[in-house]
Each structure stands twice: as structure tokens, then as C-alpha cells.
Amino acid sequence: MLRFILIRLGQAIPILLAIYTITFFMVRAAPGGPFSQERKVAPHILEQQMEYYGFNDPTYIQYFRTLWQHISFDFPPLTSYPGLTSKDIIQDTFPVSLELGLLAMFVSLAIGLPVGILASAKKNSLLDYAPMSFSMIGICLPTFVIGPLLALLFGVWLGWLNISGWFSWSDRILPALTLGLFYAAYIARLTRGGMLEALNMDYIRSARAKGASETTVVLVHALRGGIMPVISFFGPALAGLISGSFVVETIFQVPGLGRHFIQAALSRDHSLILSTVLFYAALIIIANMIVDIVQVMLNPKLRYG
Amino acid sequence: MACFPNRLPLLQAHQIIAMKTVKPTLSLLLFLLSPCLFATPADDAIKKGILLLGNGSEPHSLDPHINSSMNGHHVIMSLIEGLIAPHPTDDSLPHPGIAYKWENEKNTVWTFHLRETHWTNGEPVTAHDFIYGFKRILSPRLGSQYAEMLFSMKNAKAFNEGEITDFAKVGARALNDHTLQITLKDPIPYFYNIIKHTSWFPVNRRTVEKYGEMDDPSNNWIREEYVGNGPFKLKNWQMNQIIEVEKNPGYWDSDSIKLNGIKFFPIVSENTENQMFDAGGLHLTYQVPADLVPVYLERNEPTLRIDPYLGTYYYVLNVTVPPLNDPNVRKALSLAINRKSLVRRVTQRGELPATSFTPPGISGYVPEPMETFNPKRARELLAEAGYPEGKGFPKFTLLFNTLERHKAIAEAIQQMWNQILGIDIEIRNQEWKVFIDTVAAGDYQIARKGWIGDYMYPDTFLRILKSDSGQNDPMYFNPEYDSLVDSSYMENDDRKRLDILAKAESIILDELPIIPIYYYVKDHRIDLRVKGWHPTPMDVRNYKNVYFE
Numbered sequence: 001m002l003r004f005i006l007i008r009l010g011q012a013i014p015i016l017l018a019i020y021t022i023t024f025f026m027v028r029a030a031p032g033g034p035f036s037q038e039r040k041v042a043p044h045i046l047e048q049q050m051e052y053y054g055f056n057d058p059t060y061i062q063y064f065r066t067l068w069q070h071i072s073f074d075f076p077p078l079t080s081y082p083g084l085t086s087k088d089i090i091q092d093t094f095p096v097s098l099e100l101g102l103l104a105m106f107v108s109l110a111i112g113l114p115v116g117i118l119a120s121a122k123k124n125s126l127l128d129y130a131p132m133s134f135s136m137i138g139i140c141l142p143t144f145v146i147g148p149l150l151a152l153l154f155g156v157w158l159g160w161l162n163i164s165g166w167f168s169w170s171d172r173i174l175p176a177l178t179l180g181l182f183y184a185a186y187i188a189r190l191t192r193g194g195m196l197e198a199l200n201m202d203y204i205r206s207a208r209a210k211g212a213s214e215t216t217v218v219l220v221h222a223l224r225g226g227i228m229p230v231i232s233f234f235g236p237a238l239a240g241l242i243s244g245s246f247v248v249e250t251i252f253q254v255p256g257l258g259r260h261f262i263q264a265a266l267s268r269d270h271s272l273i274l275s276t277v278l279f280y281a282a283l284i285i286i287a288n289m290i291v292d293i294v295q296v297m298l299n300p301k302l303r304y305g
Numbered sequence: 306m307a308c309f310p311n312r313l314p315l316l317q318a319h320q321i322i323a324m325k326t327v328k329p330t331l332s333l334l335l336f337l338l339s340p341c342l343f344a345t346p347a348d349d350a351i352k353k354g355i356l357l358l359g360n361g362s363e364p365h366s367l368d369p370h371i372n373s374s375m376n377g378h379h380v381i382m383s384l385i386e387g388l389i390a391p392h393p394t395d396d397s398l399p400h401p402g403i404a405y406k407w408e409n410e411k412n413t414v415w416t417f418h419l420r421e422t423h424w425t426n427g428e429p430v431t432a433h434d435f436i437y438g439f440k441r442i443l444s445p446r447l448g449s450q451y452a453e454m455l456f457s458m459k460n461a462k463a464f465n466e467g468e469i470t471d472f473a474k475v476g477a478r479a480l481n482d483h484t485l486q487i488t489l490k491d492p493i494p495y496f497y498n499i500i501k502h503t504s505w506f507p508v509n510r511r512t513v514e515k516y517g518e519m520d521d522p523s524n525n526w527i528r529e530e531y532v533g534n535g536p537f538k539l540k541n542w543q544m545n546q547i548i549e550v551e552k553n554p555g556y557w558d559s560d561s562i563k564l565n566g567i568k569f570f571p572i573v574s575e576n577t578e579n580q581m582f583d584a585g586g587l588h589l590t591y592q593v594p595a596d597l598v599p600v601y602l603e604r605n606e607p608t609l610r611i612d613p614y615l616g617t618y619y620y621v622l623n624v625t626v627p628p629l630n631d632p633n634v635r636k637a638l639s640l641a642i643n644r645k646s647l648v649r650r651v652t653q654r655g656e657l658p659a660t661s662f663t664p665p666g667i668s669g670y671v672p673e674p675m676e677t678f679n680p681k682r683a684r685e686l687l688a689e690a691g692y693p694e695g696k697g698f699p700k701f702t703l704l705f706n707t708l709e710r711h712k713a714i715a716e717a718i719q720q721m722w723n724q725i726l727g728i729d730i731e732i733r734n735q736e737w738k739v740f741i742d743t744v745a746a747g748d749y750q751i752a753r754k755g756w757i758g759d760y761m762y763p764d765t766f767l768r769i770l771k772s773d774s775g776q777n778d779p780m781y782f783n784p785e786y787d788s789l790v791d792s793s794y795m796e797n798d799d800r801k802r803l804d805i806l807a808k809a810e811s812i813i814l815d816e817l818p819i820i821p822i823y824y825y826v827k828d829h830r831i832d833l834r835v836k837g838w839h840p841t842p843m844d845v846r847n848y849k850n851v852y853f854e
Contacts, residue, residue, distance in 0.1 A: 031738070031739045031742055031743075032736070032737070032738025032739045032740075032741060032742050033738070033742070036738045036741040036742050036745070037373070037450065037741065038741060039373070039450065039776065040745060040775045040776055041450050041775075042452075042453060042466075042775055043775075044445065044465075044466050044467070045445075045448050045449070045450065045452065045465075048445055048446060048447075048448040049448040049522075052446070052448060052522060077522070077523035080365055081365050081366070082365070082366050082368070082371050082522045082523055083366070083368075083522075083523050083524065083525035083527065083528060084525070084528075089544075092544060093544075093545075148576060148577075148580065151577070151580050152580065155580060155581075155584045156580055156583045156584045159345070159584060159585075162346075162581075162584075162586060163577060163580045163581045163584050163586060164570075164572060164577050164578075164581055164586070165546065165547070165570070166546060167546075250573055250574050250577075251574055251576075251577055252577070253545070253546070253570070253571075253572050253573075253574075253577060255543060255544055255545035255546040259545060259573075266736075266737070266738070267738075268738055
């Protein structure tokens with residue numbers, strides 16, 4: 001397994017380099033720059049800013065300099081937040097997004113898995129149709145609809161929870177629920193699909209023939225195989241969850257990384273765009289690697305390779 | 306504490322619809338469980354004397370010499386005080402700040418007498434701190450966008466552009482620790498209004514230099530140790546979350562500060578902000594969702610406040626391209642816009658139809674209003690220009706930055722021009738930064754723009770259409786206009802000065818390089834217990850005058 005991890009990490013280097021290169025040139029090709037302002041800046045001020053942030057140097061120098069800055073973790077000042085660097089932003093906001101993401105993951109699994117398992121076990125009954133229809137609604141209703149509705153119910157009408165902010169533990173509930181419900185719907189459907197396939201397998205028939213109880217069949221024998229699609233889905237989903245959701249963070253005023261990811265692009269903050277993209281890419285690579293390891297652990301037919 | 310009396314009627318349109326469909330028993334249950342039975346955060350905050358304010362979005366800086374956003378401006382105004390403070394009720398008037406009195410010689414040499422007061426680190430505030438601030442914002446390396454606010458000071462422009470390096474040549478001198486003399490390039494009767502802006506604010510030298518060079522844009526003293534001299538001091542700043550300031554007991558006038566603190570919430574989503582207000586989490590919102598303003602207006606919502614704002618929404622016409630180089634065409638386009646119907650049916654925020662470029666509210670300034678809507682005259686003018694009934698009128702594009710409101714306005718005007726003038730235009734949107742660059746490059750025909758005044762005087766608008774202005778988007782050039790605006794700067798008599806500017810404005814309204822559409826308004830939801838929040842067109846407060854009933 002160690003060899004597998006080392007190989008995977010080795011593969012990650014060219015991938016990250018490619019992502020860096022593509023992002024670097026895309027950002028520079030995009031129209032509008034970090035200093036394009038409604039109130040136009042005098043040419044000599046613009047010149048000063050270009051010089052200060054190193055935009056006057058030849059592109060290849062900027063390319064290697066920024067690359068080195070990312071390798072050595074020595075980030076340049078940001079154009080959109082003078083005085084801060086990408087490192088400050090990620091350090092401050094990633095823990096928030098991580099917490100929100102993990103809570104949302106917990107919500108999505110706690111709801112999605114049991115619902116999916118139950119639906120597959122009671123196939124074509126009310127226990128199947130009702131939750132599956134609900135989950136279809138969950139997938140179709142975007143977070144920017146669910147979020148304000150939950151805020152309306154629990155914040156304005158009932159007054160139990162704050163509508164926005166990230167101060168006390170109770171402020172975690174609404175954002176985690178909003179983000180989690182969306183993924184719960186997917187997980188329920190994936191679990192049901194995977195379980196139905198698993199329940200039709202020969203080994204399940206063997207288990208039943210040997211007299212295993214239905215609960216054992218479903219939860220011990222079938223689940224191990226049936227959960228596979230959920231695990232493959234979970235790799236990229238997890239990276240997405242913990243790197244922050246722009247919509248949920250905006251609706252509930254959560255100071256997470258997701259907003260910077262979008263805001264950096266809107267304000268053409270070259271350094272922050274590159275850092276957040278690379279950070280997200282690294283998260284996806286790691287999450288996928290973990291998923292591969294878990295799959296091998298669960299499925300004896302798979303080998304590291 | 307009684308429940309916030311306006312809570313129940315405050316449900317939003319979609320909430321009312323939802324309410325109607327909820328079964329009566331459920332709504333009764335919801336009512337019993339509702340927060341009306343408990344004190345809201347707004348109630349608690351009032352007991353503690355803390356004002357809860359929506360502040361739009363995260364300011365990119367709280368450095369008075371670097372910040373360029375309104376959100377940052379609002380916070381800085383509570384933390385640092387300049388020579389002149391914002392007047393509690395009238396933006397055109399001066400109000401003593403760090404200067405307790407001032408006098409001027411021919412409106413050109415201004416002498417300010419500073420009171421004895423201290424920075425939050427205990428050091429005395431002196432005239433040298435102001436000089437240091439001027440030098441800092443004018444330092445070329447700092448690259449401050451607002452350096453040009455100081456260009457009325459003698460030699461300030463030359464220093465900023467690097468032509469002179471000796472700051473002693475700039476027209477700012479400390480006669481002693483508490484006397485500051487500013488020499489202007491030309492007379493300015495309303496100079497006290499210009500220096501209310503944060504770009505004229507002092508900073509504490511020792512603090513700034515503790516965390517870096519004075520002219521390094523990345524100097525992070527604002528986050529390391531914010532030293533100010535204002536009525537409040539920085540207590541807590543969490544990015545995208547909250548900026549908390551508390552009463553500064555060392556402030557010279559601390560006895561008259563009625564609040565114990567202010568919490569600024571950078572809430573980007575206007576719906577979230579509005580819900581937060583409804584739930585009793587804010588005393589004042591930064592904005593109101595556009596689709597809810599007409600709903601609130603209709604039912605006379607007492608918490609809705611629509612204040613005048615020193616800004617104009619207008620279309621810029623590229624006067625270098627045919628057919629827009631023909632003044633008759635431009636006039637025809639302007640006369641074919643039914644502004645009254647546009648603000649009533651499309652924008653719906655209580656805006657006023659524009660009859661001039663400079664918004665109303667500047668005392669003593671009344672420009673001759675332009676003719677706003679006259680379909681018959683519009684058709685005649687278009688025919689005179691050679692396009693009877695719009696025949697042969699070349700197809701052109703109306704450009705705006707991507708936003709629902711701009712799109713609705715553009716579509717309405719597209720239709721008005723089509724129905725009244727018989728011309729067919731295309732409308733196109735661009736992402737904000739792309740839009741800015743397109744307009745700056747002159748690569749457009751008609752574009753949507755807005756301008757907000759920096760101080761209460763008409764030239765904050767009129768100067769941008771001078772041929773040498775960097776903000777002259779229409780690429781308008783009229784020597785007569787230029788010389789009128791320039792001559793106003795030489796005029797020492799305020800009355801005459803305003804008359805000259807009104808004359809200049811009438812040239813603009815006759816030639817129309819821009820088509821003014823409406824004057825902006827500032828809409829808020831305000832808790833009725835908040836007092837002293839007077840409508841001011843600059844939307845800048847002297848927070849020490851705000852209190853709770």
C-alpha cells in the first residue's frame with residue numbers, strides 16, 4: 001500500500017504542474033485585469049501597481065516565479081486584499097470549510113445511506129417510492145432554494161437559529177443541513193442502485209441459502225458491495241464539500257474558502273486564483289487516492305496497481 | 306422586553322404566499338413557537354448599546370489611504386477622524402473634527418487649529434500626523450487610487466507623479482504641533498467638504514512604520530494593530546464575518562458618543578440580510594432586495610427607508626462614432642426615454658427620473674433641467690439627422706455589465722427607442738471586469754454607467770466630462786465646456802462659481818455625450834428604535850450621533 005501511495009503521489013506532480021500551467025495562462029488570457037476599476041486609475045498609478053505586483057516582468061519570468069512561490073510556500077501579496085497572501089486566506093478559511101464539509105458529509109451519510117438501504121431492501125414498496133421521490137426533489141432543488149427556505153422556517157418563523165454567521169455551534173446546523181441534504185439525495189439513490197445490484201448477486205443467494213437472516217444479508221453481505229458506487233462518488237464529492245461551497249457560504253454568511261474561490265476569479269486576483277485552484281486540485285487527488293484505498297480494502301477482487 | 310413590534314407584518318412576498326398555504330393550525334403552532342416570545346439579538350444589542358449594521362461585503366482594506374470601497378469607508382469613518390467630521394444632518398456643511406476651528410485666506414490658504422487629542426496608542430494627534438498622511442497617500446509607490454483627491458493641494462500632483470521628490474514643496478505645513486496650514490493650487494470655497502474624505506485622514510506614524518515601510522501597499526498595520534483617533538476603536542475583525550468596533554474612551558468627545566459599539570456584518574446576499582433583519586438580527590440593512598421594495602412601498606412598510614443618494618445612473622454615448630457623433634441623434638435618443646415610466650415600472654426602488662447629470666441636493670446649485678420625454682420632438686430630431694422614422698439608422702449595441710437590473714432597464718429602453726423612433730438596437734452584457742476594459746478602450750457605442758459624487762459640489766460630476774479627465778468615457782471634447790469648468794476653479798465667489806458650473810452643465814444637457822436616466826437612491830430597512838440616522842446624500846455617518854430610543 002505504501003508503494004501505491006508513493007506512486008500516486010508521484011503521479012500527482014505532473015498533474016498539478018499541468019493544472020498550474022493551464023490556469024496560469026488562462027488567467028492571463030482572460031479579459032479584464034486586477035486593476036480594472038470603475039473609477040479609472042491614473043496611468044502612473046497603474047504603472048506603479050503593475051511594477052509592485054510584478055506584472056511588468058516577461059511572462060516566462062512570472063510563470064517560474066509564481067511556480068517557485070507555490071513550491072516554497074512563499075506567497076506574494078494579494079491584489080484584492082492588500083497586506084494578505086493566499087496562505088493567510090487559505091489558513092483562515094479552510095478550517096471553516098473543512099468543518100462545514102465534514103458536518104455536511106455526516107448529514108448526507110446519516111440520511112442517504114439508511115434511506116438507500118431501506119429502499120433497496122423494500123424494493124417497489126412505499127418505503128422505496130416515497131424516499132426516492134423525495135431524493136429526486138432533493139437533487140433538483142438547488143441549495144440556493146433549500147437554504148433560504150430552511151432559514152425562513154428556523155430563522156424567521158421559529159427564531160430558533162441565526163440566519164447567518166458562523167459564531168456558535170448552532171450556526172453550523174443550517175449550512176450543514178442545506179449542503180448535506182443535497183448530497184444525501186445523491187447518496188440515497190446511489191446506495192439503492194448499488195444495493196439492488198448487489199442483492200442480485202450469486203453470493204447473496206448463497207448467503208440466503210445458508211440461512212443468514214435478512215438483516216445480515218442486507219447489512220453485512222450486500223452492503224459491502226452495494227456501497228461501492230457511493231464510495232467512488234464520494235472522492236470528488238468530499239473534495240468539493242470540504243473546499244467550500246460558494247452558494248451555501250454566501251447564503252449563510254459562512255467565512256469559508258468557497259467564496260474566495262469565486263471572488264478571486266471575479267476580482268482577477270491572479271495569485272489567489274492559482275493558489276485556490278491548486279489547493280482544490282491537491283484535495284481531489286488526495287481524496288481520490290483515499291477512495292481507491294478504501295475500495296481495495298472493501299473489495300477483495302481489487303489489487304493495488 | 307416586548308417583541309419587535311414590526312415582526313409579523315414583515316414577511317416577504319414569497320413568505321406570505323407560503324403562509325397562506327400553511328394550515329391554520331400549523332401557523333398557530335408556528336406563532337406560538339415564534340421568537341416573538343423571546344428577545345431577539347437586536348433587542349439584546351439595544352440593551353447593550355450596540356448597533357448591528359449590514360455592511361454589504363468584506364472591505365478589501367481598512368487603510369484610509371488604500372481603501373476604495375464604500376464598505377471600507379463606512380468602517381473607517383468610525384475609527385479615524387479627519388480635520389472635518391461629517392455633519393450629522395447636512396452633508397454640505399462642515400462639522401468640527403480634529404480641527405476645532407479653521408480660517409482661510411481667499412479660499413486658498415486654509416489654516417486648521419487642532420484640538421488636544423490622542424491616538425488609541427496614547428500618542429498625541431498632531432499636525433505632523435496629517436502631513437505624514439498626505440505624504441503617504443501621495444507617495445507614488447503606494448499606488449493609491451484616491452491620491453487624486455488631494456490634487457487640489459499645491460504641488461500634490463507633481464509629487465504623486467514623481468516630478469518632485471521633496472515633500473516640503475507640497476502645500477502642507479505644520480506651523481506648530483496643533484496648527485496645520487494647507488495651501489491650495491486654486492481657491493476652493495467648499496474645501497472643508499473635500500477633506501471629509503478618508504484620503505485626507507491622518508495615520509499614526511509609529512504604528513505604520515512598525516509593520517513596514519510607509520509606502521508599501523502590503524503594510525499590514527491595519528490587521529496587526531489598528532491605531533485610530535476616532536470615536537470608536539477596532540475590537541474584532543474576522544474576514545467575511547464581522548467587524549466589531551467599541552467606544553473609544555480616549556476620544557476627545559467621548560461623552561457625547563451614545564453607542565457602546567457597532568457590529569458591521571459584511572452580508573453579501575441581500576435576501577439573507579433582509580431575512581436577518583426580519584428575524585431581529587440587524588438594526589439596519591445595507592440594501593433591500595430589489596423585488597421587495599415595491600411590495601414594501603405598497604403596504605407602507607414602516608421599516609423601509611428610501612434616502613436620496615449623490616449618484617446618477619446614465620448611458621454613455623461614444624461621441625466619436627457615427628451616428629452618435631450627431632448631437633441631434635443623441636438628443637432624439639434621450640427624448641425618447643420615458644424616465645418616469647422607467648422608474649415606476651422597471652427599477653421600482655423609488656428613484657427619481659434624472660433631469661440633469663448632477664443629482665439634486667447640493668445647496669445653491671440648480672442647473673437648468675433638460676427636457677426629458679417628448680416623442681414628437683425626438684422623431685423630428687431624428688428626421689433632421691437624416692433618419693426619418695428610423696429609416697437607414699445603423700444597427701448599434703447597448704452594452705451593460707451583467708446584472709438583472711441593468712438588463713431590465715436596457716430592454717425597456719430598447720423597446721422605447723424601437724416604438725418611438727423606429728430604430729432597432731441590440732443589447733449585450735459583459736462580465737464586470739471585461740465591461741470596464743471594453744468601455745475604457747472605447748470599443749462600444751452606448752454603455753451603462755453610474756457615477757457617485759466624492760463630495761457635495763457639482764464639479765465632482767462635471768469634471769469627469771472634461772477632455773483631459775481619465776473618466777471621460779464618451780471621449781467628449783468641447784473646449785468651451787473645458788474652459789468653463791476650469792474657470793470655475795479660479796472663481797473665488799461661491800455664487801458665481803456655482804453659476805459657471807450650471808452653465809457648463811447646460812452644455813452637457815444640450816449636447817448629451819451622456820444620457821442621464823435616474824438619480825440613485827439608498828434603500829435600507831431600519832429598526833424604528835434607531836435614532837439619529839439622518840438621510841444624507843453622501844451616505845456617510847457621524848456615528849457618535851446615532852442612538853437608540
